[in-house]
Amino acid sequence: MPAPQNRMTDRPAPTTADGGFYAALKARHDDILAEYRRRTPRSAALFARASEAFPGGFTRDAIYRTPYTPFIVEALGTRLIDADGQRLTDFWFNATALPLGHAAPEVVAAATAQVARGSAYFGPTETELALADLLIGRLPCAERVRFTNSGSEAVMMAVRLARAATGRSLILKCEGSYHGSYDDVSWSIAPEAAVGSAPVADTAGLAGHAGRVGVVPFNDPETLERAFADRGGQIAALLIEPVANRMGLILPEPAFLTAARRLCDRHGAALIFDEVIAFRLGYRGAQGTLGVVPDLVTLGKVIAGGFPGGAVAGRADILDLSAPDRPDRVAHAGTYNGNPTTAAAGLATLTRLTPETFAAMNAMGATVRRRLSAATAGLPLTVTGAGSLFKLTAAAGPIRDYADAAVADKEWEALASLALLNRGFVLTTGLAGCVSAVTRKDEIDALVAAIAEVLTL
Numbered sequence: 343m344p345a346p347q348n349r350m351t352d353r354p355a356p357t358t359a360d361g362g363f364y365a366a367l368k369a370r371h372d373d374i375l376a377e378y379r380r381r382t383p384r385s386a387a388l389f390a391r392a393s394e395a396f397p398g399g400f401t402r403d404a405i406y407r408t409p410y411t412p413f414i415v416e417a418l419g420t421r422l423i424d425a426d427g428q429r430l431t432d433f434w435f436n437a438t439a440l441p442l443g444h445a446a447p448e449v450v451a452a453a454t455a456q457v458a459r460g461s462a463y464f465g466p467t468e469t470e471l472a473l474a475d476l477l478i479g480r481l482p483c484a485e486r487v488r489f490t491n492s493g494s495e496a497v498m499m500a501v502r503l504a505r506a507a508t509g510r511s512l513i514l515k516c517e518g519s520y521h522g523s524y525d526d527v528s529w530s531i532a533p534e535a536a537v538g539s540a541p542v543a544d545t546a547g548l549a550g551h552a553g554r555v556g557v558v559p560f561n562d563p564e565t566l567e568r569a570f571a572d573r574g575g576q577i578a579a580l581l582i583e584p585v586a587n588r589m590g591l592i593l594p595e596p597a598f599l600t601a602a603r604r605l606c607d608r609h610g611a612a613l614i615f616d617e618v619i620a621f622r623l624g625y626r627g628a629q630g631t632l633g634v635v636p637d638l639v640t641l642g643k644v645i646a647g648g649f650p651g652g653a654v655a656g657r658a659d660i661l662d663l664s665a666p667d668r669p670d671r672v673a674h675a676g677t678y679n680g681n682p683t684t685a686a687a688g689l690a691t692l693t694r695l696t697p698e699t700f701a702a703m704n705a706m707g708a709t710v711r712r713r714l715s716a717a718t719a720g721l722p723l724t725v726t727g728a729g730s731l732f733k734l735t736a737a738a739g740p741i742r743d744y745a746d747a748a749v750a751d752k753e754w755e756a757l758a759s760l761a762l763l764n765r766g767f768v769l770t771t772g773l774a775g776c777v778s779a780v781t782r783k784d785e786i787d788a789l790v791a792a793i794a795e796v797l798t799l
């Protein structure tokens with residue numbers, strides 16, 4: 343009998359046998375929750391207070407978890423201490439932002455030295471210049487840089503620059519890609535089911551996508567080709583996430599990336615790589631690793647050394663549109679853009695991130711993926727990831743695009759993640775993780791053993 347199909351995508355839906363596998367852990371739901379509550383009474387009390395201050399108890403959606411997320415008191419290296427005194431091993435490092443781990447000595451020293459000299463001035467510093475020079479030296483596309491306060495702001499600025507450079511307004515993005523909280527990229531991030539090219543609002547409050555945003559499936563060069571054939575003259579930019587987080591931290595396939603570069607060139611659109619996470623792939627970022635050079639790159643997380651920050655970098659002729667003395671300039675203010683504390687921390691972080699450090703982190707990431715694949719062989723689970731990043735998805739796989747990822751049993755993933763938290767390991771609720779330079783082999787051994795144990799619950 344053929345496998346049942348998902349109506350929207352023609353992909354095989356999870357089979358009954360898979361459902362049986364997922365049901366076993368779900369049958370333990372109450373026990374896992376009771377254990378979590380038993381371990382975290384002080385976090386529960388703080389969450390009750392937070393629910394009076396923050397809508398739903400949270401001030402950033404990214405850390406949402408049911409019944410609540412452990413409050414953190416301090417962190418060092420790979421270790422987090424929560425409000426109940428639990429020692430947790432971090433395998434997510436503030437959403438991949440801390441490749442040297444928490445409170446890395448050189449970052450602490452650089453940031454505290456800067457704070458002692460003043461944390462922010464109404465004037466430029468040599469530190470922001472040094473960080474910009476470093477990015478220009480490493481990233482193939484980077485001829486100029488503008489600093490921002492977050493990855494979201496970097497994407498917002500990149501989109502504005504691309505629109506100004508082309509005189510067009512349509513931005514193409516991939517279904518299942520997250521690019522931060524800016525309105526024009528808040529479409530088709532995580533629709534209930536994959537629908538391909540129709541923009542689906544990810545949030546209430548958007549003004550509409552018509553003429554502003556188009557969506558294409560990831561890793562589908564033919565559909566991309568058709569999108570450019572239909573609307574090439576309207577497209578200002580194609581925005582690609584070179585490590586697609588919500589799809590399982592997967593890479594774009596070479597055929598997709600080369601088609602993206604070729605089509606942007608042919609139709610005069612800007613190719614933007616969102617490397618807010620993907621920069622983690624290597625010394626020259628994702629573009630250096632994947633061998634395709636975009637026109638613009640957006641950065642955040644790692645380059646800010648654990649502080650709020652981001653950047654847009656790229657071709658001089660595009661970035662120079664934001665030169666303040668141009669009458670037709672692309673405006674870009676910002677009280678904390680390039681602030682010296684972030685710049686000092688970012689510089690200290692990037693200085694430590696030599697090619698050898700990247701190689702060591704990536705080798706560890708490969709080890710985790712290989713060992714998780716072995717531990718989950720024969721089960722309806724798929725291990726994906728790249729570089730220092732990994733994810734365990736509750737779907738039979740393989741996963742190449744959002745349609746493959748969207749059929750995952752997210753309830754199983756969130757419960758497994760909570761069971762891992764009960765065992766002292768922090769991954770996302772979708773079981774995404776990463777290693778950092780300070781992650782040790784015995785911590786990887788312990789994580790794999792804990793996951794194997796959760797699989798037998």
Ligand SMILES: Cc1ncc(COP(=O)(O)O)c(C=O)c1O
Pocket residue numbers: 437491492493494495497520521522523583587616617618619642643652
């Ligand atoms: C690929 C990508 N782009 C943009 C952002 C937004 O960055 P920020 O959270 O710093 O605004 C993120 C955040 O996770 C991201 O993963």
